[in-house]
Amino acid sequence: MDLCATESMEEPLIQPPCAVFRRYLKSRGLKFTAERASILDAVLSKPHVFEADQLLHEMRQAGRRVSRPTIYRTLKYLLGARIVREVLIDPKQTHYELSFGREPKGYLVCLKTNRIVEFEMSELDALRDRVCQEHGFEPVSHRFVVYGLSPQARQGEGSGTSTS
Secondary structure, three states: OOOOOOOOOOOOOOHHHHHHHHHHHHHOOOOOOHHHHHHHHHHHOOOOOEEHHHHHHHHHHOOOOOOHHHHHHHHHHHHHOOOEEEEOOOOOOOEEEEOOOOOOOEEEEEOOOOOEEEEOOHHHHHHHHHHHHHHOOOOOOOOEEEEEOOHHHHOOOOOOOOEO
C-alpha cells in the first residue's frame, strides 16, 4: 500500500508526515524520491519498534528494491524531520519507532531473551509534566526503559526479539 502517493485530502492523518518529510528534504536541497517515499510508507506501517536491517529485509521480501545505505540515510532524514525517533534499548543496535502523531511509549526489555514490550505511560507523562513545571522546564522529549528478566527468561525458555 502506497500511503504517500496520493495528494487527496481523504487521508488527513496519513498525509501530514509525507508533507513534513517533503518540506524537510526540500529545506536541505534534497529530493523526495520514489525510494524515500517507499521507505516512508514502510515506516508509517510499522506498529512497533524496528531496526533498520529488519526494515530492509521486510521491504525486500515485499518486492521493493532498496539498498541498505538508502535505508540508513532515509532513517537519518526521518529522524531530522521528527517523523521517527531512536529508541535506545540496546547499546549494540539502534531501534526506531514512528513518532509523528503518536504519544511516547515506555518499554520493558528482557536482558535474556531480548523481548521488547511496549506500554502506554500516561501516569509517567503526568509525573514528567509536574516535575517540569516545578523546575520551570518545558518538556521536549523523554524516554522510559526498564531492563529486567521476563517471565519466560526466568523460566528458562528460548530467546528471541518480539514486541507486544
